[in-house]
Structures are given as structure tokens and as C-alpha cells.
Amino acid sequence: MSQASLPFEDVRIELGERSYTVRVGAQLLDDPQTWQGLPRAKSAVIVTNTTVGPLYAQRLVDQLQAHYAAVHVVTLPDGEAHKDWQTLQLIFDALLREECDRKTVLFALGGGVIGDMTGFAAACYMRGVPFVQVPTTLLAQVDSSVGGKTAVNHPLGKNMIGSFYQPERVVCDLSLLASLPQREVAAGLAEVIKYGPIFDTSFLSWLDAHMEDLVARDLAALRHAVVRSCQIKAEVVGQDERESGLRAILNFGHTFGHAIEAGMGYGVWLHGEAVGCGMVMAAELSRALGILEASDVNRMRALIQRAGLPVVGPAWPAQDYLRHMRVDKKAENGAIRFVVLEGLGKAVMRAADDETVSQVLARTCAPL
Amino acid sequence: MSQASLPFEDVRIELGERSYTVRVGAQLLDDPQTWQGLPRAKSAVIVTNTTVGPLYAQRLVDQLQAHYAAVHVVTLPDGEAHKDWQTLQLIFDALLREECDRKTVLFALGGGVIGDMTGFAAACYMRGVPFVQVPTTLLAQVDSSVGGKTAVNHPLGKNMIGSFYQPERVVCDLSLLASLPQREVAAGLAEVIKYGPIFDTSFLSWLDAHMEDLVARDLAALRHAVVRSCQIKAEVVGQDERESGLRAILNFGHTFGHAIEAGMGYGVWLHGEAVGCGMVMAAELSRALGILEASDVNRMRALIQRAGLPVVGPAWPAQDYLRHMRVDKKAENGAIRFVVLEGLGKAVMRAADDETVSQVLARTCAPL
Numbered sequence: 001m002s003q004a005s006l007p008f009e010d011v012r013i014e015l016g017e018r019s020y021t022v023r024v025g026a027q028l029l030d031d032p033q034t035w036q037g038l039p040r041a042k043s044a045v046i047v048t049n050t051t052v053g054p055l056y057a058q059r060l061v062d063q064l065q066a067h068y069a070a071v072h073v074v075t076l077p078d079g080e081a082h083k084d085w086q087t088l089q090l091i092f093d094a095l096l097r098e099e100c101d102r103k104t105v106l107f108a109l110g111g112g113v114i115g116d117m118t119g120f121a122a123a124c125y126m127r128g129v130p131f132v133q134v135p136t137t138l139l140a141q142v143d144s145s146v147g148g149k150t151a152v153n154h155p156l157g158k159n160m161i162g163s164f165y166q167p168e169r170v171v172c173d174l175s176l177l178a179s180l181p182q183r184e185v186a187a188g189l190a191e192v193i194k195y196g197p198i199f200d201t202s203f204l205s206w207l208d209a210h211m212e213d214l215v216a217r218d219l220a221a222l223r224h225a226v227v228r229s230c231q232i233k234a235e236v237v238g239q240d241e242r243e244s245g246l247r248a249i250l251n252f253g254h255t256f257g258h259a260i261e262a263g264m265g266y267g268v269w270l271h272g273e274a275v276g277c278g279m280v281m282a283a284e285l286s287r288a289l290g291i292l293e294a295s296d297v298n299r300m301r302a303l304i305q306r307a308g309l310p311v312v313g314p315a316w317p318a319q320d321y322l323r324h325m326r327v328d329k330k331a332e333n334g335a336i337r338f339v340v341l342e343g344l345g346k347a348v349m350r351a352a353d354d355e356t357v358s359q360v361l362a363r364t365c366a367p368l
Numbered sequence: 369m370s371q372a373s374l375p376f377e378d379v380r381i382e383l384g385e386r387s388y389t390v391r392v393g394a395q396l397l398d399d400p401q402t403w404q405g406l407p408r409a410k411s412a413v414i415v416t417n418t419t420v421g422p423l424y425a426q427r428l429v430d431q432l433q434a435h436y437a438a439v440h441v442v443t444l445p446d447g448e449a450h451k452d453w454q455t456l457q458l459i460f461d462a463l464l465r466e467e468c469d470r471k472t473v474l475f476a477l478g479g480g481v482i483g484d485m486t487g488f489a490a491a492c493y494m495r496g497v498p499f500v501q502v503p504t505t506l507l508a509q510v511d512s513s514v515g516g517k518t519a520v521n522h523p524l525g526k527n528m529i530g531s532f533y534q535p536e537r538v539v540c541d542l543s544l545l546a547s548l549p550q551r552e553v554a555a556g557l558a559e560v561i562k563y564g565p566i567f568d569t570s571f572l573s574w575l576d577a578h579m580e581d582l583v584a585r586d587l588a589a590l591r592h593a594v595v596r597s598c599q600i601k602a603e604v605v606g607q608d609e610r611e612s613g614l615r616a617i618l619n620f621g622h623t624f625g626h627a628i629e630a631g632m633g634y635g636v637w638l639h640g641e642a643v644g645c646g647m648v649m650a651a652e653l654s655r656a657l658g659i660l661e662a663s664d665v666n667r668m669r670a671l672i673q674r675a676g677l678p679v680v681g682p683a684w685p686a687q688d689y690l691r692h693m694r695v696d697k698k699a700e701n702g703a704i705r706f707v708v709l710e711g712l713g714k715a716v717m718r719a720a721d722d723e724t725v726s727q728v729l730a731r732t733c734a735p736l
Contacts, residue, residue: 085453085457089453092522092528092529093524096522096524096525096528097524123531124492124529124530124531125528125529126528126530127517127518127519127530127531127532128531128532149495150495151495154460154464156461156464156465157464160460160464160493160494161460161492161493162492162494162495163491163492163495163496163531164495164496
């Protein structure tokens with residue numbers, strides 16, 4: 001099949017009257033069909049950043065002008081450093097300056113930061129206006145399309161100010177990933193890989209068989225990876241929308257990963273890179289706890305490495321890792337709790353003492 | 369009956385799993401029973417202002433210490449001028465500084481500004497923590513106890529940034545109204561009076577019979593006024609939670625009132641004073657449209673005057689009023705729409721041309 005004519009797939013996220021569709025396919029941005037059936041309004045506002053805007057904003061404007069009398073573009077500075085209230089105000093300022101009303105539709109055109117901020121702006125502007133996600137990174141397509149989490153950072157903590165707010169629709173145009181640096185493709189694949197070991201061994205087997213296709217950005221492979229990731233996340237989140245229990249398994253690899261990110265300084269390793277390496281550590285910890293086979297750990301390590309992700313942690317003393325993890329988890333004087341694998345396909349929460357974790361780190365980090 | 373032993377009344381606001389109770393009574397603040405059964409947490413944060421805090425915050429702290437290991441107080445500057453994001457940040461800063469988690473309960477101790485800001489902070493902190501309203505003005509007790517509206521102002525518009533977010537409980541302690549300036553009691557009574565003509569003639573008759581008791585802050589009279597106002601508002605809002613139709617009748621008197629507030633400069637007339645006078649104008653407009661008897665207009669005017677509210681508008685040319693109303697309503701080149709009375713007890717939306725409105729203003733404003 002020609003990739004240009006790859007048919008899209010729709011994933012329905014069932015949330016009662018807040019249900020919506022994630023459309024996954026190629027060439028969606030320029031397809032008028034993509035933008036049919038959205039809420040009517042006098043105006044639409046595209047929120048994007050200085051990296052993505054110049055590439056794609058005008059093409060989205062061209063499409064939306066068929067549906068909205070006025071289409072405005074707000075271009076924010078790029079990067080996590082700008083995921084704050086000051087930058088969010090730029091969206092509110094534009095909405096009020098352009099006399100947007102409570103029907104105005106917001107479009108988030110960018111990666112996770114743009115999606116989180118635009119969603120939060122939509123949740124708050126006039127107490128809630130509709131919004132559409134158009135994620136332009138693989139990470140955003142698989143991670144933030146589902147779950148309804150929106151937020152900005154506070155100087156004292158990431159994602160501390162936000163809300164749960166669902167989009168009208170998510171449009172995952174796989175063709176937009178062509179402009180992504182390879183490192184960011186790999187970082188997105190870390191979150192894709194995650195869904196196999198925590199929930200679905202047949203998806204894990206599919207990943208084993210298609211990792212090179214994904215790395216090469218084969219559109220059909222990407223479509224399956226994004227569709228299946230969204231389906232699994234929707235199933236997990238659907239059982240736990242307000243994040244009290246099961247949803248925690250989505251943080252597989254993240255406790256170790258956050259320690260790497262914090263220790264290196266945020267942004268030195270990409271989030272997905274740290275999660276990739278963190279999944280190796282979490283798999284090794286599962287083995288140390290006696291609930292995962294060594295051969296399964298090696299299978300995980302090989303898959304993560306094939307994605308182009310690091311599988312060896314920075315050469316720090318175990319105490320440094322433990323200190324960062326203890327902050328992250330606000331552990332109460334005792335063992336830190338981790339998401340670990342009780343065999344491939346099933347994630348559980350387990351506490352691990354510092355001695356065990358230190359041994360795992362000795363096996364998974366570069367020599368001191 | 370001794371007023372000190374006045375039994376409380378509970379109004380149940382039915383909103384599915386977001387249902388809650390408004391408790392209305394005397395001496396509630398110091399009654400341990402008032403604070404039973406709230407969500408458990410390690411910490412509670414009381415948000416108040418520099419006027420109310422010194423009067424009541426310590427008494428609330430004393431009660432809450434029986435339930436929460438840590439009880440913090442955040443004192444904001446008083447006044448609508450501070451209902452902005454900068455002041456809201458003071459709440460977030462305190463929540464993060466005190467390491468509050470997603471179970472921490474916020475208590476709004478103050479008038480409408482404190483309630484709106486605390487509710488919005490609760491809606492956004494870690495994507496939503498529980499909060500309790502303890503309104504200390506009559507206006508806040510009857511107006512913001514029901515409806516779930518939270519917000520802050522933006523330099524380009526009032527209440528532009530906010531959310532719909534329901535409290536766990538509302539505690540209307542009528543004894544707290546003893547410290548209120550008489551002008552603010554009258555301003556609160558404007559919103560109480562409103563519920564009669566728009567929805568309930570028997571409540572209007574009760575108001576006719578008890579206005580002097582209310583002005584004198586008789587606790588039993590206040591209890592009935594607050595209970596009935598909350599019940600009526602809950603009934604109206606329950607039929608229209610997201611504010612698309614019926615809820616608009618709650619703005620009876622507000623279109624004229626906003627023109628007075630804007631023309632005088634916000635804060636010169638209290639909101640309730642402007643609404644009181646605006647209700648006289650809206651009643652006169654109803655008569656001019658032929659849907660209300662002159663005797664009913666006079667009955668309304670007398671009642672509003674007995675509350676201690678102004679019933680004669682500022683001496684401006686009609687054009688000034690119309691200009692302010694047109695901004696407020698974003699009227700599209702034509703007649704402005706008003707909430708008017710189709711007989712006492714029933715409010716409807718009607719357009720009125722400038723000529724008719726000008727004649728009404730000539731009858732209800734001081735001579736030029």
C-alpha cells in the first residue's frame with residue numbers, strides 16, 4: 001500500500017458525555033475531512049510555538065478558515081522552561097484581545113508542553129471552552145492524547161497547577177513526525193514500549209518484530225504503535241480516571257528515570273531517554289525481587305536499545321539515585337515504592353529496600 | 369426562641385456525585401458539629417483576607433485542629449482589586465511551601481472574592497483538591513454558595529479566568545454577619561429580593577412581611593432568607609448548570625446595575641446597591657413593555673427601598689447608560705436584551721429598543 005494513501009484509524013475514548021475520538025493517520029493536517037464536525041464558533045485560536053508554528057500553523061489556518069470566520073495564531077516560546085503562568089497569560093491576553101467568547105475553539109499545535117498549556121487555558125477561559133489536540137511529537141501523540149491532564153509548572157513543582165479537561169478531538173498526523181529529530185522519535189518510543197511490559201505481551205511481541213520499522217518512521221508501523229498505545233492508556237485510565245491506583249502503572253520506569261533527569265539537570269537527557277533507561281532498571285529490580293526472569297530483562301534491554309535509547313545509567317553513587325528518588329516519591333522513612341513487572345505484561349507496585357536498589361543500580365549504571 | 373439556640377437548616381444541592389450541603393444557622397463557626405465528616409487529610413489551609421482574618425481565622429483554626437495535623441492560614445489583601453492571578457499565586461505559593469498534597473482541604477473564609485479565588489485555587493492545585501466555603505457576607509451566603517462558579521479577573525475582563533468547581537460543603541454562619549457594615553447587609557438583601565420577583569411570589573410576600581427583621585439582622589429571618597435564596601438558585605442552576613438559558617434570569621436587574629457600576633467607577637456603588645436600583649429599572653421596563661402592572665412596580669420599589677437600597681439612578685443622559693449596557697451585553701447592532709418580569713414571579717428575556725429604555729431611565733433616574 002502506498003503510504004500516502006494509508007487509511008486513518010479512530011480510537012474512541014469513552015468518557016460519557018466527555019467522550020472523544022483520537023484520529024491516527026498520515027496527511028491528516030491538510031485533509032478537510034479531519035476538521036469536519038467540530039463545535040461551531042465565530043473564532044478559532046491556534047496555539048503553537050516558535051519551532052512548530054513556522055512549519056505547520058499556516059496549513060492549519062488554511063483548513064480552519066472553512067469553518068471559522070476568524071482564525072488567530074498565538075505563538076509561544078518553545079520549551080519546558082516556558083510552561084508557566086507567565087506564558088499561559090499570553091494565551092489569555094490573545095483570547096481577550098481578539099474578543100473570543102465562550103464558544104471559541106482552541107487548537108493545540110505542538111508537543112506536550114503546548115498541549116498541556118492549551119488544554120489548561122481552554123479549561124479556564126470563561127470557565128471552559130472547547131479545544132482540539134494536534135500533537136506534533138510522537139511522545140505527545142502516545143502520552144498526552146489520552147488522560148485529560150492539563151497543567152503548567154510552578155517554581156516549586158512541575159505540573160502543580162492544572163486540571164483534568166478533555167479535548168473535543170485529538171488529531172495524530174503521523175506525517176508531522178517527519179520533521180522530528182531522531183532523538184525525539186526515540187524518546188517517544190520509550191513511552192510506546194512501556195505499554196507492552198506493563199499491560200500487553202502481544203503488543204510487546206509486535207514491538208519486537210517492528211522496532212526497526214518504527215525507528216525508520218514507517219507510517220503503518222507508527223499508526224499501529226500510536227493506536228495501540230492510546231487504546232491501552234485509555235483502558236488503564238478508564239479504570240482510574242482520577243489517578244488513585246491502577247493508573248500508577250503508567251509510571252513504569254519513571255521513578256528511576258526522574259532520578260536521572262533530576263541528577264543530570266532537566267533537559268540534558270530527554271524525558272523519554274531517562275524513562276527508557278529507567279525501564280531497564282525497573283526490569284532489573286523486578287528480577288532482583290524474584291518476579292521476573294533474567295531472559296525477560298534481557299529482552300526488554302535489547303528492545304529499548306534498538307529504539308535508540310540509552311540502557312546504561314549515569315555513573316553516580318547509588319546514594320545519589322536514592323536521594324533523588326526519595327524526593328520524587330516523598331517516601332516516608334522507609335523503602336521506596338516502584339512499579340515493577342510480575343512477569344511481562346503485568347505491572348504491580350512493590351517496595352524495595354535501599355540495599356536491593358543499590359545492587360540493581362550497580363548492574364545497570366556505568367562503572368564509577 | 370432564644371436566638372443563640374436557633375437550630376440550623378441544611379439545603380442539599382443535588383449534583384450527582386458532586387452533591388453537597390449548605391448549612392445555614394447561628395453560631396456555626398465554633399460548633400464542632402459543623403466541621404464533622406469533611407474529607408480527611410494531613411493538612412488544611414484557610415484562605416482569608418486582612419479584614420475577615422483578624423476577626424474569625426483563629427476560631428476556625430481552633431476547630432480544624434481537631435481534624436488536621438497542620439492548619440495553615442493564608443491572608444490575602446482585601447478587595448476586588450486583588451482578585452487577580454498575582455494574588456492567586458499567594459495561595460499556590462503557600463500550598464507548595466507547606467508541602468500540601470492532593471488531599472489537602474482548602475477553606476474559603478471571607479466574602480465573594482475570597483470564595484471565588486479559593487475555589488479556583490482548589491480547582492487547579494494538583495488538578496483539584498477539596499474545598500469548603502465559609503462565606504462571611506450576606507451577599508456571598510446567598511449568591512456564591514450555589515452554582516460552583518470560581519474565577520479571577522483579567523485586566524481585560526472580570527471573571528474571565530476560572531472554572532466550575534463544587535465545594536464539599538458551605539457553612540453560612542449568620543452570626544458572622546453581625547460584624548458587617550449595614551450598607552453591605554443591604555447590598556446582600558438586593559440579591560435576596562431578586563429571587564422573589566423572578567421565581568417565587570410567596571417568597572416575595574414573605575419579604576414584604578419581614579424586610580425590617582432582615583435589616584435588623586434577626587437570625588431567624590436571615591436563616592429563612594438565606595435558605596430560600598439558596599434553594600431557588602439551586603433549582604434554577606440545576607436546570608441549567610453550564611449557563612446557557614434559564615440561569616440568565618438570575619441576572620435580573622444586573623444589566624442596568626452593571627451600567628451604574630461601570631459609569632460610577634467600580635466600587636463607588638456596591639454591586640448590590642447597583643442591582644437594587646437596576647431591579648427598579650427592570651421592573652419599570654417590564655411595565656413599559658406592557659407585561660407588568662404599575663402597582664407591582666411600586667411594590668418592588670418600596671421593598672427595595674425598605675432594604676436600605678437606592679431606587680433612583682444617577683443623573684446621566686440615557687445615552688451614557690445605553691453605551692455601558694451595550695458593552696456589557698455585546699449587543700449586535702440592535703436592541704439590548706433584558707431580564708424582565710412577565711408578572712411578579714416569572715422572569716423572561718426580552719429585547720427593548722433604545723427609545724423605550726430611554727423613557728424608562730427618565731422615570732427612574734435623578735433629574736439631569
